[in-house]
Amino acid sequence: MTQTSNASYLTQEAYERLQAELRELSGPGRVEIAKRIEAAREEGDLKENGGYHAAKEEQGKMEARIRQLKQILDTATVGEAPPDDGVVEPGMVVTVEMFGDEETFLLGSREIADGSDSIDVYSEQSPLGAGINGHKVGETVTYEAPNGKSIEVTIISAKPYSA
Secondary structure (H helix, E strand, O other): OOOOOOOOEEEHHHHHHHHHHHHHHHHHHHHHHHHHHHHHHOOOOOOOOHHHHHHHHHHHHHHHHHHHHHHHHHHOEEEOOOOOOOEOOOOEEEEEEEOOEEEEEEEOOOOOOOOOOOOOEEOOOOHHHHHHOOOEOOOEEEEEOOOOOEEEEEEEEEEEOOO
């Protein structure tokens, strides 16, 4: 059985931003949530203590984000922004024509975007991402969708992403 890589491309800036988030959540974030849980616990009956349950729920979400960040950082391919040469690769904002409509998205990890950007993101491992990765502006590419249908897309533009 062939093992596929789940590594995602990250810019150096995105990698450092995620490392900082992980440090914050793993250190001060854990200390703060533990204090809030303890303070709520001291209020008495835990069954009816909304503050305690909210803090425990927040702790669970924070721990899930810590695990997610560790996985992303452990498997990331870090590099500079790709060159502006019209070749589709991770870290590019790509516009394609598909079914007569244009669609623009970032190819790579949604973690490349700094959160203030609402651009759609497609992984380079997705069917569309894998189908266009390495192709040039102007090329028409056919890829297989998850439902088994062949879909034809024309690459209209590919520019390096900048936050």
